[in-house]
Structure formats: C-alpha cells, structure tokens
Amino acid sequence: MGLIWLKKPVLWHSSRVPSGYDYDAMTDEQKLLIVTRWHDWYTADWDYGQTTLAFFCAAILASAIINRFAWFRARSAISENGKAGPRFVDKLTAAFRYTGARQFHLRATNWYAPPLAAILGVAGMLVFITGVISSRFHFLMLAVRPFYWPSEEMGHSPPIATRAGWISIAIMPFMIAFATKVNFIGLLTGTSHEKLQVFHRWSALFMWVTSLVHTFPFIINDIMMGEMVSSYKTSPWYWTGVAALVPQTYLIALSWGIFRNPYYEIFKKLHFIASGIFMAALFIHVNFRLTSWDYFWATAAIYAVAWLARVVRTLYITGLGLPATIESAGPALIKLTVRAPARLSWTPGQHVFVRVLGLGVHTLTSHPFTVSSLRASGAAELVLRVHGGLTRALAARVAAAPAGWATRVVLDGPYGGLHVPLAAYERVYLLAGGTGATFTLPLFADLAEKLKAGGIACQRVEFVIAVPDSDTYEWMEPTVTAAAAQLPLAAVGVRVHFTRVEAAKGSDASVDVVHERPVLADIVREAHASASKVAIIACGPDAFLYDVRNAVAEAQLVIADGFGRCKDLFLHTETYRPSYMEKF
Template sequence: MMGMGMDMHKGGIPWLDQPVMLHSSRADKCKLTPAQCAYRNNHWRYWYQADNVYALNTVYFLCAIIGVFTLSNLLVRLSPDWVKRMRVWRATTSISRYLAYRGYRLPVVRYWSPSLGVILLGLAGAAFFFAMTLGPKPYYWPTDANYGSSPPIATRAGWMALGLLPFVLALSAKANMISALTGIPHEKLQVFHHWTSYAMFVLALIHTFPYVIYHIWKGDMVKQWNTSIVYWTGIIALLAQTYLTVMSLPGIRNRFYEFFKATHIGAAVIFMVFFFLHCDFRLSSWDYFIAAGSIYLFSLGAAHIRTYLMHGFHTATLELLPCGLVRVTVPTVINWTPGQHVFVRFLTSDLHLLTAHPFTISSACHNPDEAGKASEIIFYIKPRHGVTGRLAAMAAKQPGFCKKILMEGPYGGVSPHHMSQFDTLLVIAGGSGGGFSLAMVDEALRLTEKPKPGQGRRNLQVVFSTRDVAMADWYTNEIEARLSKSTTISLNDNSDGFETSISVHVTSNPARDPINDSAISFTLPDAENPPEKKMPSPDITATGSFSLNIHRNIRPDIPGLIARSVASAHAQGTHVGKKQRIGVLVCGPASMLHDTRNAAALAQTRTLGGEVEELYLHSEPFAW
C-alpha cells in the first residue's frame, strides 16, 4: 500500500527488494529545478518523510484520544469520595454519561446507533482522516516534470492506513492494553475495532485507485501489472481485507457468524503477510508491523496463559430446559464479578473447536471455604445454528451429559464495590438476557449478607420481559427460588438489605396461555409461610418480603420505570437526609437497550439538578 519510491530489483527473494533491510534509505537527490524541488519537498508532499507526516500523525491522534480516557479512568479510580461529591464532578460525570448512554434509532432499517459519545468520536476521526487525505494538494503530480511515480493522495492514504494497523489489532483482542489503560471493557471497544477497520479499508481503496488512474493515463498499466510484483501483493492484501470488511458488517456477520468466526483468522493472516510484503521495508513501514505484532501477541499470550495455564480444562454439564434454554454448569475455582462473561471453547471434533463463544455468567461467585464447595459458573444459552444448536440436540438426547471446555476470561461486568454503593438497583432483562439478571439478583442478595454500615434498607426492582410463556415460567421459578432462600437472612435484619419487587411481562398472546389477562401478584410475608399464587387485594412489599407481579400482553414501560425510580430515590433521600445512588443494569435485545439507554441519559438531568447522587447504567447487548 506504500508509494513506489524504489524500483524492484531482480534476483534474490522475488517478493522483496534486495538487500533486505529494516528501513529503506531516506537519501534523496532532486534533479529538478530549484523551484520544482522546493515544490516536491514541501512538508505535505515529500515522499521521503511521508511516513512521519501521515502515519505518525495518525498514531499521535489515536494515542491522544486513548490518553484522554486513560486520564479519566485514573481520576475516577484515585479521586477520594469528597471530590466525587463536588458539584463540578457530578456535573462532569452526568454530562459524560449522557453522551455515553444517548442513542438513536432508524426504524425503517431496524438500526440502533451507538451512543452519542461514540458517534462524536467517530465524527472526530472522520474529520481527521478527511482533512489529512483531501486537505493537502495536489492529488496527482503536475505534468511539467517527473516528480515521482507515487500520486500524493495515494501516498498519504497508504501511510495513514498503515498507521491504523496497530490499533485495529489492539482493539480486536479481548485482553487488550487499551482496556487496561482506559477501563473500558473490550466489548465496548468493538465498535472502534470495526470503525478503524472500515477507515483502513477506505484508505486502502483511496491508495489503490490513483495508481490505476495514473498508469492508465501514462499508458503502461498492463506493463506494470505484468512486471511489478508490488501490484500482485497489494491486490491479494486488498482482496483479503475486502473479505474481512464485508463479512464483518453487522447484518452479514450475524447471519453467517459461525462461518466468519472459522475463516476470519485465515483471511487476516493472508492480509497481514501480503500487506507486509507489499510494504517491502519502505522507509519505516515495517516498524508498524513490529508494533502491531508485539501488541497483538502480548494480548494473545495473556489470554492463553489465563486459559490454558491458570484456568485449565473444565467439565461442563449441559441440560436442556423445558423453556428451550440450555443450562451449562461448570464447577470452577475462577473468580468473577457480576455481569462478567467468558469465552467458551467446546472441545468438539469439528470446526467448532476453532471458535470460542461469549456467554454471560448467570451466577454469583462465592467463597468456596464458606460455602463448602466450589463455585459454579452457570450459563443459560439460547440455541441457534452452529455449536449452540448442536449442544441443544445433544442435551436433548442425553440429559446431564458432560463436555470438556476451555474458558477465556472473565471480562467486563460491574465491580462488587460499585454494586455495594447503590441504594436502588433496577435490573432489566429480556428473553435469554434473564440469565444476566439472575446473576445480578444473586449478587444483590449476597450483599445483604454483608451490608454496608449505615446504608439502611435499599430497593431492588427486577423487570423481565419475554414473548414465551415457558420462558416466563422458567424465570419465575428461578427468581422465586433465589428470593425465598434469602428471606431468612432478610428477616434477621430489619435495617439493612433489599426491599424487592419483581415484574415479569409476557408480551405474546398464544392460544393456550395459563396466565390470566390481569396482573397476578403474590407476596412472601416470611420464611415460614411459602408463597401461594393468589390474588391479594393490595400489591405490598413489606420488610423481609418480596412481591412478584406477572403481566400479560403489557410491555414494560422502561422510561416510566426509570423516571419513577429516580423520583422515589429523591423522596427517599429527602426523608433520610442523604442523596441516593441508582444503578440500572440491563441485558436484552437492541430495542430494550435503546429505550433503557435513552431513559438513563434523560435521567442525568435529574442528577445535574441534585435530586440524586448518581445514576449509573451497565448494559449487555446480545451481539457486539
């Protein structure tokens, strides 16, 4: 993709110039007139410094963005609580969270945008690359002299594409240094991996076509194609890059996910090899491959050390539930935090062995010494095509069968320290995202065992929505079992713990539906009296109890729910003389996440007004 500033030499290794060096020479003797040499050697046009002007500036631009978020992460981690209670801190936090949560929807094409903050970063990147590509003139050399065979626009586009390479690879890794510096989980960075890859592809096209245009104009395009190896290496690299780019588009990737997962590594290797040969050690081009390879191999090594040496092989027990989900139970000594996920590699005899799939953990981690047994990682998998479909089929034939697995992670999640700060926890889930909410409920109930001194009773609201009655039955049974076990603990303490309310929404209207049209409510007064599904007159949540409401054909009003939670927290804070903190935790389809994010963004105005201390949102999408 680099400009052809050197002629190809015959003999030796046919793919590279001879002798092979790390850097090519910057020695330059201009044989043009003084005015033409001055024009050619201008800062924005000089070929022999193009790597420093364009590739390095690309690196500086992206490092500056990473630096801002790294500094922000350090301030959040190291600042004392009295600083975080200052109005300027709360205002800055609320504004940044508004930008991080606010999203947009295009219903016509069923598109849900990233957050406003991500869009603004994307626009800043687009402005940078458009300015660097189209700002300097000329695009092609004047015809009054032989200034060089590399069109200026092709030169700068190629170097900027190369400057992006280390960041594309760094953002693709799960255990990556950017996440370590900024505190942003890898799944939240995937959008930037996609966007930097798209930018690199567009720059590659801008690099390629000016050469074709120039040599067609010059009349030697066929000769160049037949004699110059640089065209062949460039075309192969571009074809591999085109495959990676097109297949990674969300609509295509989601439809052919298993195939793409199995083939993208091979395509990436082909791209890297021929891109490396294409650059042919021009100027400092190979430095970017060294940097990219070092960053990626470090990330890959860290992930593999955790997977093979620290975690090792695990045995997973699989069971197909009546609701259609596959429950995977894995005894382990791995520690994890609420909402984290792991990448699971099922040791099968086919291509699925080559792919690892992310699953959100649906159980809380506990101390094995206190519990008397190892912790169990539990996943609830919704079978689709590929490996999950095969696992469901095997679980149906042989209930409780076991499978050897490898686990990489865990990643993401919400820290237990952060969870313990919230006075109100609002957990929202849809469909198979119910497993995520169960982990959050488990963690909230675990916190009641070791309450924070002086925090008082807190509020836990859980909202689950599904189209499937069987899924609703499964979720109701699971949540009842957890809350019933915790009631004894709650009754032993009348000051700390959670006041809990559960709402289950069934949005379908099947012919056979055991749920009545009206909402069904039942409460658990104490641990000795088990719940009975009956119609009480009021829907009351009392100390040491929980309420469970089942609604049919009613979608949850997420914006209203969050607004009411803020109003309730404000009233509670006024009553106890302490501003409240609200945590909103959501996992579900794109539409649910969109509504929750926008409602949480709107609620930031309430924190600016001082009604609550903070409102924090953690979201888990079904797909990245």
C-alpha cells in the first residue's frame, strides 16, 4: 500500500499537457474523442467543475435578485389604479410565494417536508447534477456517452468517474457555505442560516452520491483489466479515496434526524471530527490534479472567514461573559435576562446562541434562543422551554435558587430576523403557538410603538397567541397588555387562546380570551380579506406552521387568479422547536 504523501514537487496545479496515451493503438475516431469537450480528461475541471460552480452561483444570484425585489416591493405602496383585482406583478409575486408557503406532511412518519420552494430547489440541483440534455447542452454526469472508454489506450480513468469527481469537488464549497452561521449566501438572499440547512444536507448527499459514482467505475474498470489487486497495493489514489469515502459515508448516514436529534451534542462533536478526516483525506486524494485544490482554498476561505467573524464579534460584544440572571417564568419555562452593553444590538425577531458559564459540561455547548425583548429595554431577555440538556440543567439551578441564579453568559449573534419592514404593510397578523411568542412578542411591541408614533403605512396589528393555560401566558402578559394599551381599539387586536379548559386568571380587558384552539385557516382568510397589503408572521410547532403555511398558499392562489382585495400577502415563519445542523 502506498505511503501518505503528495506527489513531488507539490504544485498549485498539475500540467494540462496530455501524456500516457498510445495514439498508434487508437482509431482516428478515438483520437478525436479524447480531445473533444466534455470528454477531454485534461479540461474536465473546466467542463464539469466550473459548470457546476456556475450553476450554484446563478441560482444564488437569482435568489438574491428575488430578495431585492421583495425588499423594494415591501417598501412600495400598492396602487389601486382603479382596478378591482391584482395586477400582473401581484399575480406573479403570489405565484412565487405559493411555492414558498406550500408544505406537505407525511402522516405515516409524522414528517413535515420543507416548503415547496426548497423542494424545487433541491430537485433542480438533482436534475442539473445528474444530467441536462437540450438542443444546445449535453453535459454532466449521466448525459454524456460513453461512460467507459472503448479502448484501454484511451486512459484508465472512466469518463463517468472523471466527471463525477469534478462535480463532487465543485459542490464542496457551497455545501460548507450553506452550513455556516455567519452565512454569506444568507446575506445575499435574505435567508437566515437555519433555513439554508436543508440545502447543506442535500448538497452533502449529492456530493456523496457523485463520490460513489466516481469510485465504483474505477473498481469495475480495474477488475475488467485484471489490475485491481496491484492497483490497490501500489496506487495511493485507492486507499486515500477509501479514507475519504468512509468518513463521508458516516457523515451522511448519521446526519439523518433519527440518529442526529436524540444525541445532538455528541453528534455535533463527532461530525466535526469526521469532517476533518474527510477533508484531509480528500485533499491528499486529489493531489493538486488540474485545479482541484482551488476548491479547497475556496472552501477554507469561506469557513475561516465565517468562523473568524463569529469569534471576533463574540469577543468584542461579550468578552469573557456578560452578567445574567436566570429565573422561573412559569410551568416548564425559565427566563434568562442578560445585561446588554451598548455594543450589543439586535432587531425584533432575531436570535442568539447562548453559552452559559459555570454550568459544568453544558458550558461546552451553545444553543439558539430568540431575544424576546426590545433593545431599548437595556436587557436581552430570552424565555426557554425546559426540555433536556442545557435547559434541564438551568431549571435545576433555578429550582435550587428561587430568587434567581446569577451567572455569566457568552452570546454569539444576533442572527435571523425579518428582511422586510412590517410597518410598510397595512395589516400585520402575528400568530404565536406556545413559546413561539418569544419571536412574535418583540415584533408586536415594536409595531405598537411605531403605530403610536405614527407616520407608517401600518394601520392595524393583530396578535393571536395560543398557549396551554394562563400560567404559560403569565410571563408575556405584562408586555402584551402594555403594548396594546398604547393604541386605540381600531389599531390593535389581541386574542389569547387557552387550549386547555380552565378559568382565565386576571386577563386585561383589552385582550380577548378564547378557550379553544385557534382555527388558523380562518385567521389567514380573515387576514387575506382585511387589506390590500398584509403581512403574516407565524412562530410555533410544526403542526401550527403547517396549517398557517397551507392556508396562506391557498390565499396566494386566489391572488394569482386575480381575485380578492389583497394584492400583496407576505408570509414569514419560524419554528421554536430545536433545530439541528445549525451550529457550524
């Protein structure tokens, strides 16, 4: 078996001068074939690697353009122009937004699929990577023939293996770019890092599939030539390829939710270790062939800059820790209050990753929580539902110190939030399920202040909260009633749905209390009929968001068909359940 070293001398790129061919043993057609575009081994990185690169860049650019269009549209007033129904641009926007809202639920496994737009994006990746065939383009993995050379003299690298290898390595920088918390793709597309995780996971899967397609044709080819044993013993390409493929397979297999979710902290650490082994083995395996190492430099730059930005910002904002108090906020709820220095700033709806110092082994972990207070309060308040791990350990500390436990925390962030101004919409509906109120509550308080000051397009805000009982509502009640009290009844509406039958305790007169679950589809239809420009913001568990999403999708079809009063229906959703694969 070969030794672990790189071919000497180590170069930035290998030569493009063809060598090793026995031209005398080839036919004229074979000589022409090996230098034809999409078949030439010495230009395969340009043909397949750069084509894959261009595809991802074009998709990101298109998403960025759509994001900027949404940004400008949110800030522009809807002009009636004497028309009863939506204009063409309204219909087109609604059609696009339908794909962003529509969601599917597989009841057999209780799996909630990503929105249709994400499914279409992943399907587009699959179609492009496996093969694109049209009158002008004949390229990528399965679209070019032959898969194997008809003659040994044409080379020992099967064409399908060559192209799959370059497609695989070209996916790598984007796979990492989709995963980082300081996310450059997110900055361009207006998408928070956690919502890009679906593309990180699927691009990683496609990279693994193309790696398999790269690997097995070599094995088949060498077995057919009777060279398998000697090649494995003497060529470093085989064992370095295996050394990369094994951890890559582990990364793909153990990243499925059934394995990942129950023991996420262990998974995360092993994920980093396996990723390091994979990258190191793959780096040696490609051995600066043509421009292969360029993709490693790009990947390293993306990850290093994102990581460095996080570290520098965290040290600048929180140093070695900010003073914090942790106390009970109700049944299975705890509130973390952090004294916010002037250099820590956030907007309503953003979240931070929290590392609690002095909590034993949990000090080594960080977890995302939404900031439920406004910056003007001078403190960052985070309300946490007790599950396991960190939150269970915090609940134990709070139980031992009823007056509150004082500690220090390190904050990484803020991240996420909204990329369009809610104040630009005539009506805003905020829908909260359970502790999803941590996301919508600061948005409500912020809108109430802006409505009171005047000078904005928003005329009314509706806040719908669904919680199990009044004890769960207690922590947010002061903020809700104080914000609602600033406004006349014509400008605000608050509905609190207690999903468990009980007597309401001390509800304010400005708040409507209902003892049943909200019918979310009816609320969405109410919102759709209320004004020409409406924003719906929802945060809650999967089932809650599923109902909201599909009701909004139906309303978008109504707009696309040219009916109804509403011409601009904006939807933004967040989930409060733990999200995974988001801590890179």
